[in-house]
Amino acid sequence: MARVLLRVPTMTEKGSVIEIRALIQHVMETGYRPNAQGELQPRDIIWTFTCRYGGEVVFNATLSPAIAANPFIAFTTIATQSGPVSFTWEGDNGFAQTETRHITVT
């Protein structure tokens, strides 16, 4: 499991705009870099990130080899209901990780 740093408000007012931040540890190896022996290192990147809120996709991003290691993604959404907010990263070599937090809307 890759280490993840998430910032999601635990409690907020209905209708308010909330900022969500997600940082994940990942090499994001481009596939274009030679190693010390001069051989190309195979590509190893995260290629998609999805955030679901109450089961519905509220944010989605496609990542590319040009993105630096340990990608940081910040976005906003509107607090509509109490429920789970899940984050999924998928990538090369079967990389798949999901983290879930709960948000309470009052």
Added chain:
Amino acid sequence: MKRIALALFACCSIASADERRSGLLDMRPEAQAMQRDDSMNPGMLWVLDGEALWGRKPTPAAQSCADCHGDAAASMRGVAARYPAFDQASGSAIDLAGRIIQCREAHQAGPPLARESKELLALSSFVAHQSRGLPIAPPEDTGMRAVRALGQRIYNTRMGQLDLSCAQCHDDHAGRRLAGSSIPQAHPTGYPIYRLEWQGVGSLQRRLRGCMVGVRAEPFAYGSSEFIAIEAYLMERARGMALETPAIRP
């Protein structure tokens, strides 16, 4: 007459102020913001890795760091601020990473920790993070005096094909630009750092290797007495400045 007195006053008040500044302040605002907010600082990923390792036994029979040292927030507070320190047993100076390597060997009998390995950087980041905000306070013992003097000598010696000393860049030209980078004053306040160019965390010695390679000099070996001496001198030069681990640097 009045004007002369004023001018004199202005000159002297500038000279007496502390003109030392952390490399943090030489960075663009986005990079500074990244360091100041733990939820954006990728160095925190290494600190969290280190926290997990702190509580884990390297082999089933061994004790974890926590078994001996307890809560790091109490036992490791201030430790990074006074390294390198004099090691009575070996009669030489030891840096923080070297002390952690020694603990693994002597007290855990576990697999050795290699310099710049992910595990050692994580443990060093976690231990040094316990001193974030504390002033650098090098030990006063006599053993360290000779070590710092050696470090100062190396710092002032021209080296490499470019024939430049550390001091020529970091004392004489600090604040000016070298190609795309601004030259910092070289204070060791943030180590291990997350360097954007490395896209990962590295030690002060890795940073120093970069400077030595930059002037086409043969870098000292990791853990060598020369590197520990430079580190000790840089810490003395930064005495009283606050630690920032994990810092971001370009």
